[in-house]
Amino acid sequence: MKIRSLPVASALAFLLIGLAWVYLLLSETPRGQVKGTTVLTDASGKPLPGCDVYLTPATNYAEDDTETSAPPLFTGKDARERRRTITDDAGRFSLRDVPAGVYSLSASARWHSTPGVRITVDEGRTSENLLRLVRSEPDLSVGDHQATFATSETPFLPVRGYTTLPAVAGDAKQKKLLTVKIWRTRLSEVLKRDDAAADFNKLRYSYSGSPAVLTNALLRPSPGEAIPPKLIADSAVPITGADREGFFTNRLPLGAAKGKPGLYLVKYSYGKFSAASYVLVTDLAIVVKKSPSELVAYTAELQKGTPIPQASVRILRNGKTLAAGVSGADGVTRLSLPSSLAATGAESGIPTITMATFGDDEAVVNGTSYGSDSGSGGYVVHTVTDRTIYRPGDTVQYKGITRLRDDSTGERQKYSTPRGTPVSVEIRDATGGLVKRETKTTNNAGAFWGSVDISPEGSTGSYMMVTNVGGEQYTSDITVAAYRKPEFAVSVAALKPRFHRGETVEMALNATYYFGAPVAGAKVHYYVYRDADWSAEYGNASDDGDDYDTSYRDSAYSNYYGEAVGEGDITLDENGKAVVRVRTDIRHPGRVGNERTSESAEVLPQVESYTVTAEVKDQSQRSVDGEGVATVAASDLTVSVSPEGYVGAPGKPTQVFVSVRDAQKNPVPGVSVSLAAAYDEWDTKNKRSYTKPLGGPQTAATQQDGRAILSVTPTRNGELRLTATTKDSGGRPTRADASLWVASDAGDDLNTDYGDLSLLSDKRKYLPGDTARVLVNTSRIGQNVLLCVEGDRVYHTISLPVRKRSTVVRIPIKTEWGPNVSLVANYVRNKKFASSEIPLRVTLAARDLKVTVRPVNGDRYHPGDRVTYSVTTNTVSGRPVAADFALGVVDESIYALREDDPKALRRTFYPPRSNRVSTSFSFSVEYLGDVSKAEPSIKARTKFRDTALWLPDGRTDASGKATVTVTLPDNLTTWRTTVHAVSEETAVGYARTKVISSKPFFLRLETPRYLVGGDASRLSAIVHNETGREQRVQVRLVATSLRLGEKETQSVTVAAGSVGTVSWPVTLASNSSGAAALRVTAWTPKETGKESFTDGVEQSLPVRAYGRTDFTTFAGELGN
Structure with missing residues (x-):
């Protein structure tokens, strides 16, 4: 029987093999x-x-x-x-x-x-x-260039052109020559005429290649209108350095313009093509600070940086002078802007020009359109709704609170109450469609309220509430979402306020339904993260509790948990509870001895945060997330130290505040603290830093507020390090450090590393009437530093001569500067511009209201019960005060979807002041097209992968060792290596580590997710400079299927440790589809003695065909 079946089995096997071959042939990709x-x-x-x-x-x-x-x-x-x-x-x-x-x-x-x-x-x-x-380039053009030269410099222009043009007629030798013509005039002669000023702006801001000609308006003004430019040079220079594509880039010196102030108009000709540009030769620089209501100009010597008095400063538009003045002995000119300037500028966008003149020297700042004075209206409006999120079909109930600014006292944040004032309210949906418009009137408390019904078919998204009062418009958002409320809440909490390093952290998980029952038997997956908590080290021991600084600290890293250190699964018990346990490391904070041996040495914080995030799934597979934080520290106590300011004086006591707090951040009185002071020194011979103690340590006991106030008297100028230490009841030590610059009013040159320009104030906060003592540190001397107190406008200016690298200046503090202003320093030196800025916080009278609300009859009720709430309002000192309030009783689960903001009301009426003053200067430098800036050969990064290596069959040898090699892809990222291991005896293990793949110089290309045929968009390249010094960078974008609105190659100057951005407007043909290939490269110019850096990226951008998606909807009625 079996023997007879062999032929059948063989045939079946051959059939299967044949089918397999057919399948392989059919499934093979045709190529x-x-x-x-x-x-x-x-x-x-x-x-x-x-x-x-x-x-x-x-x-x-x-x-x-x-x-x-x-x-x-x-x-x-x-x-x-x-x-x-x-x-x-x-x-x-x-x-x-x-x-x-x-x-x-x-x-x-x-x-x-x-x-x-x-x-x-x-x-x-x-x-x-x-x-x-x-x-892709014009036949002849002048690259963007340095437009301003001092009289001691030889001006030049970079010229680029195409060399395969026909030879010039009559040139027997057929040489390729470039004709250069130069005219000399004055900038003021050009700008006083509308047509000439417009044509000159085309020379300055030409985005479609260099203008081909110098117009008659520039070269041949009508008699009596202006002095015509004088032709001072007409020569021919040979073209050199053409590349394989036929393009040359020559940097041509303009010797005829050296040493003679003036505006030089230049025309280049080659064959039938020409290009035009200009250079300005001057020893005058102007720094312009603009606010909505005024302009402050500072005139200085371009190379020396000293102020130039008696310089004429004018604001021009269409050749007409709108405002004019003369600089004082400090080089400062303050011009009030005419009201018509903001009004016409807002409508027409016509640019203005700020020009300074001193003798034959002239300087100009780029044109700027002055818009309306937005954001400084007379009213302030805050709106609040009954809850934070709504569904389509819900009713939104709102209240608005209005106040009118009262500027009669000079205080910025003083208000009056507008009563009986009409208010227009509009609600618009996420598409901008009008939902409701109504008019309200403020009551005696300056409030108004109303409601709006959202259609059950309404769109979801961010709705906008637009309030118009007194001709001013204010907006706020209302969130509408098709949400489902969570059925239960998850809490994660540490079992004790603080754990010591080396202990096991225990975090209690608790899941409870909103109706009170536990979520028994739920499955939990959790992650554990560890992060440094530097708030104690950098917390202000002299802080008075306002939230201008803490609002940033609270939000800056709110979504960052730190390094992942563990994960696992756990099941909740019958009470909906479980405990997650995490072992911590034994480590000690602080430095060793009195020497900082390495800049990269690890300095541990006093406190670390262990965050546990948990995803809890109940039996219905609905999941809710929760998170909690455990504090891990070397001690039960946390110490912080801060001097009363950042600057001290030799021989003058400086108060130092040492604060001690417990795990709950409550002040701890009666604790002994020690304070040591030492000068930071630099050993230039051995290239290391060390400290020299200033006397012996001081001790004191903290008072009821947890603070000890000690005094340090510096003996000399220098940088002083302050170290505070204390021990808890178990003898566990902890410490904190702070710095204090010490400088006499005479200034000094300290043995330290100076940056270009920096500012330090003697206090963190000031009262009106105080005098701020500010240390100005500069890397250069001989110039003047312009100090400006800025906010809504420029409040105060000081032209400070710099004779030493550390200079002290005193600034009286005014009430109108509250709650804060910016102190901005600028200087000009050797045709470079330096800038630095610090905040000056001015404490105003307390404006907080203490409000309480509580149920009168306890906190347990049944459905249908009546609940009575007690609401109280008091001043911060406890004195009762009448107040208007809104009260809402809302399902708690709503806030699991969108939390309320308890500081929103205070932030509306007492926000930190933003600096609305913009600063610009006359000698900004742009490099493009210079022969030394040519793009080198750059290997672009193209291999972007999520997995660098997957090795399923790795094995260690008998000694437990193995080696694995991986080539990282082109991603600039952190790579995590994870190992899952199992032995023959089924012992299992898990480990992971990280490496960072980066470069000292690299770029990122930012694009939309996709484009549609006919689109106009913008592509940006972000250049990261971690080379340790400022870089002038050339960035080039080559794109297929896209039309660029800017030149392919642009330039940007990127400071060390910073980023720079260049952008290209792009458009697509309406019939485009498929993908656009993008190649962006960046490089620094090759300079003698300096390393050149390059990077490149290639990627594709999806392009969707232009069209629309049609939806057809039918509605009707079904019969029986």
Whole structure:
């Protein structure tokens, strides 16, 4: 029986094998080949080597596209990735093994590109293509450049052009020469005429290439209107340095303009093409500070940085002088802006120009449109709703509180109550559609209220409540969402206020339904995070409790939990409870001895936070999240130390506040604290820092407020380190440090590392009438520093001569500066501009109301019961006061979806003042197109992956060791390496570590998620500079299928440790679809003795076909 069945079994086996081969053949991706040549479209038609060629899958297929005979074959999500290659010396390229389908084929070089060409790749065939590249740069142009030169400098302009132009007629030797003509005039002669000023602005701000000519308005003014420019040079210079694409970039000196102040108009000609630009030669600089109501100008010597008195300063628009003044001995001119300036500027956007003149020297600040004085209206409006989130179909109940600013006392935040004032209220949905409009009138408390019904079919999203009062408009948001309230609440809390390092942290989980029952047997998955809590070290021991600083500290890192240190699963018991346990490390805070041995040495905080986040799922698989924080510290106590200010004086006692708090952050009285002071010194020979003690340590006991006030008297100038220590009842020590700069009124040159410019104040807060003692530190001397107190306007100016690198200045504090202003310092030196800013906080009278509310008859009730609440309002000193209030009783689960903001009311009426003064200067420098700035060969980063390596079969040897090597992809990120291990005896283990993949110089390309055919958008490149010094960076974007609204190459100066951003407006043709290939590169210029840095990124941007999605809805009635 079995023998007879063998032939059948064999046939069946062969059949299965055959079917498998057929399946493999059918499932194999069909592939073809793409070849071609890139050539220039000019008369030469020569091939272009070294050209980037991109093959991008077409993600949208037009069925009526006659160029293709069949739809693309989509063969898996990774089969048709974007491909790139580079043409050889003959301009040829080849791409093999290309999956069959429809693609966009494009090419680009430095100065040439071609838009995407739609091609079809068929199985087993070769697609031959000829790509004709069009120039992306004009035939002749002047690159963006340094426009201002001192008389001691030789001006220059970078000129770029295309060298394959026909030879100039009559030139027997056929030399390639560039004709240069230079005219000299005065800036004031140009700007006093409307037409000339407009044409000059085109020279300054030309976004479509350099203007081809200098207009008659510039060169040939009508008789009597202005003195015509004088032609001072007419020469020809040879063109050198053309690249393989035929473009040259020459940096041409303008020797005729050296040493003679004036405005120089320059025209370059080559063949039938020309380009024009200008340079300004001057020894005058102007710094302009603008606010909505005035302008403050500071005139200084461009190189020396000393003030220039008796300089004429004018604000011009359309050649007309709107305001004028003369600088004083301090170089400062203050001009009140005419009311018509803001009004017309807001409507027309016509730019103004600020110009300074001193003898033959002139300077100008870029044109600016003055808008209306927004944000400084007479009214202030705060709105509150009965709850924080609504569904479609709900009723929103609101109340508005209005106040009118009273400026009669000079205080910014003093109000009167508008009574009987009409108020218009509009509610608009998330699409901007009007939901309701009504008019209300304020009552005797300046309040109004109303309600609005949201349609059950209304859209979700952020609704807007628009309040108009006294011709001013105020807005607030109302959140509407199709939410589902959580059925239960989850709490996570530490079992004790503070754990010591080395102990096991215990966190109690509790899940309770809102109707009171426990969520028994729920499954929990939790994560544990550890983060440093530096609030004790940097907390202000002399703080009076206002929230201007803490509001930022509370929110800045609210979504950051720190380093992940564990995770696990647990089940709640019958009471809906469980305990999560986490072991902590034994570590000790502070430094060793009195020497800071390494800048990178770990300095532990006094306190660390362990955060447990838990996801709890009940039996219905509904999940609710909760989180809690445990405090882990070296001691039961936390200490902070802060001097009364940041600056002290030799021989003058400085108060030092040492504060001690317990785990609940309550003050602890009667605790002994020690304070030691030592000067930070720098050993220039051994290149290390060390400290020299200032006397012996002091001891004191904390008072009822938990503070001990000690005094330190510095003996000399320098940087003083203050160290406070204390011990808890178990003898566990803890410490905190602070710094105090010490400088006499005469100033000094300290043995320390000075930055360009920095400010330090002697107090953290001031009272009106106080005098602030401010230390100004500069890296250069000889210039003047302009100090300005800024806020809604420039309140006060000081022109401070700098004779030493540390200079002390005194500033009287005024009531109108409350609650805060900004102290801004600027200086000009060697054609460089330095700036620094610090806040000055001015304490005003307390304006808080103490409010309580409580149920009269306890906190347990039944449905239908009546609840009575007691509401009290008192001043902070406890004195009762009448007050208007709103009370809402809302389901607590609502706030699990969107929390209330208890500080919103105070923030509306007593916000910190923002600095509304903008600062600009006349000699900003831009580099582009200079021959030394040419783009080097840059390898762009293209391999962006989520997984760098997956090794499923790694194994350690008999000694328990193994090595694994991985090549990191191009991502700039932190990579985590995780190991799951099991032994033959089934012992299991888990470990993880992290590495950071970064560069000292890199860029990121920010794009929309996608574009649609016909779109206009903006692409941005963000340059990160971690090289340790300021960099002048060239950034270039090459994009296929996109039309750039700016030049491909832009420049940006990025400070050390900072980022810079450049942007390109882009547009798409209305018939675009598929994907746009993007290549952005950044580089620093090659300079002798300095390292050059480069980076590049390539990625594609999806492009969706222009169209719309139609929805058809039917409604009717069904019969029986």
